[in-house]
Amino acid sequence: MKNSWQEDLKILLNCDLKTLYPLARSMNRKLEFYVGPTNSGKTYNAMKKLKEANSGLYLAPLRLLALEGYEDLKESNIEASLVTGEEQQLNEDAAHICSTIEMIDFDLEVDVAVIDEVQMLEDDDRGWAWVNAIIGVPAKRVIMTGSVNALDAVKKIAQYLDEELEIVKHKRKNELKILDKWTSLDKLEDGTALIAFSRAEVLKLKQKLQKKYTVSVIYGNLSPEVRRDEARRFREKKSQILIATDAISMGLNLPIKTILFTNDTKFDGVSKRKITVNEIVQIAGRAGRFGLFEAGYLGATRRDILNYIEEEFQSPIRTIKPPFKVKINNSQLESLSMHLKTKSLGKVLNFFALNMKFNGPFEAANLSSMLEASRIVDSKDGLTLEEKYLLAQAPITTKSTIILQAYNSYIASVVKKRPNHYKPSITLPQKAITQKDLLLVEDEVKKISLYLWLSYKLPNLFPDHDKAYILRNSFNSFIEKSLKGTLISDDSFVEKRFESRFRKEKNDRTKTKEYNKDVENRDKKANGFRKRSRKTF
Incomplete structure (x- = not known):
């Protein structure tokens, strides 16, 4: 009996992932990887194929991107549904669905599925969702989009699945140049995005720069709706400068001419470390939106940061390694x-x-x-x-x-x-x-x-x-x-409240002195009057 229990457990603890998705295995799927840097048109071309299909699925890394895909399909007069963890807009006539990747339906067969930002399969907390989608999405044509660091990973998964893989390479549509000199915060051009790596840093910069510029901000703690509104303000030139964390590295299409790093270190949830070439490339790629600028520019607000960014930017991109x-x-x-x-x-x-x-x-x-x-x-x-x-x-x-x-x-x-x-x-x-x-x-x-x-x-x-x-x-x-509007830091608020209280106490003391002096003067006058009165009588 004991041996039987151990044998059952041994079988249970050995898993062949592809067998968990029988519908996908029953289809003669073709895998395609649209690979290239940001601003190369890979997602645009993938969405074009999705629109041409009789039925399709767009799997996004963010609720904001799922919504953008949904609206893009509707603007092209294609009936679509939206499915995210907290929002569902279902259309019974729709043969296309846009959803966050965790919400994939493995029992829904479609002609084309687009899996966006496939390099996310490396993410510690969410990478599993991309692995499952690549292996299990029931689509005749599976189009993945992502950066070159995911190329080997996609090849290895395709080899494991024994499915045909076509690699479609995309090149950046315009040049990305590194600035020769660091840029002062007093000399920022319209269309500049400053990159910080925490909410506190972003708001601190906002507090400092809003005295001179109109500013939009984007950071991870903001809801997708607010991020979208801040992006819209910047896009419509209602703000001159964008201050953001690396939350802008995925998806948001923004009219950024120049990306300036204000820091070269970030806290990754475990420790504070230098940012990597992969992170720099992903963020920097947002500069120089094709059709708006002839080139994009990359720089920093300090000389030492610029030196690090330039050296790291020139180094090879780190390839995503298994296991996934x-x-x-x-x-x-x-x-x-x-x-x-x-x-x-x-x-x-x-x-x-x-x-x-x-x-x-x-x-x-x-x-x-x-x-x-x-x-x-x-x-x-x-x-x-x-x-x-x-x-x-x-x-x-x-x-x-x-x-x-x-x-x-x-x-x-x-x-x-x-x-x-x-x-x-x-x-x-x-x-x-x-x-x-x-x-x-x-x-x-x-x-x-x-x-x-x-x-x-x-x-x-x-x-x-x-x-x-x-x-x-x-x-x-x-x-x-x-x-x-204007937001002051919590420390500044405490300081201002202290200064205000100090001023009040100082004013109170001044008023008390003045009052005491008045009383003293009145007493002197009264004493003089009494003395004069005694002499008179």
Whole structure:
């Protein structure tokens, strides 16, 4: 009996990924890789093929790009549906779907599927979604778009699948030049984008530069709607300068003439490190939009940063190497749970990462976000393993108190099977004065996104989809309005409040001295009057 159990577990722990997608395997698929740098027209050409197809699927890395693809199809008079984790606009007459890559339907057969930004298969937390899409999307023609560093990876996966692969190379349509000298913040041209690597740095630069320039900002904590509005302002020349993190490195088509790096280090979630040639190339490629500029320019706001950027930019791009990460699926989760005799999600995930073996260039991986969430859901009584797994995939960040409190509240609703009606954690002020005021509203929008995600997964327990959607629009409008105005840093606000209090106390002391002096003068006058009165009488 023991040997049988061990044999079953051994079979379970060896997986051939391609067998998990029978519909894709039943089709005579052709793989194509449109490879090239940013501004080479590869995505444009892929979308052109999608529009020509009788049925199609566009798989985007971001909700913002899925929306742009959806609108592009509609502008071309092609019926389309939009499917993301928190938004679904379904059209019964549509044969084309635009979706975020995690929302792919592996049972929906189409003529053409476009998998955008395929180099993302290297991403620690989301790379599994690209691996699954390449292997399992049921399309006769699978068009991948991406940068040259993903070329070897795509070849290896195609070889594993034993499917035909055509490589279509694209060249940048105009030149990208490195500036000879560093650029002062006092001498910025219209159409310049400054690159920082944190929300705090972006807002600090905004505070400094908005005295001289009109400014748009883009950073990861902003919702897609606000990012889009900020991009629109810059595109319509309502702002002269764009200040952004590397959030602009994917997808957003912006009229940037010059990219200037304000820093050459970033915190990657683990440590602070120098940015890599791959990151520099991806960001720099946004400069010199074809059709608007004859060339794009790359520079920095300090001499030492420019020297590093120039040296790194000239070095070879780092190729994505196998193994490629694979996430546990529902079937594996249930089987391992039974064999391990545990309902602990964390234990199953860790066992999967340490013991699972795959045919081909793949490895089992744990997602840091899921591990963090698993610690929370495993601490709650009354959840099934399936419910834990679902909740652990929700879009949360443990750095935000607002989101953590909401997450715990939502888990309680799942345990008690009691509907959770959406309630805002904050009341909108008339305007954001400090960066912290703005951050609270940004976190509230993320909380709404979490609720919307759950409303699609568990609609009976999270019924206020429409209310949450309307509230999100209201909060986004507030953020957009705040970003157009003046925001002071939290430290500056404390300093100004202290200075204001100091001035008030100083004024109070001055007034007290003046009052005491008046009293003293009045007393002197009264004493003089009394003396004169005594002499008179």
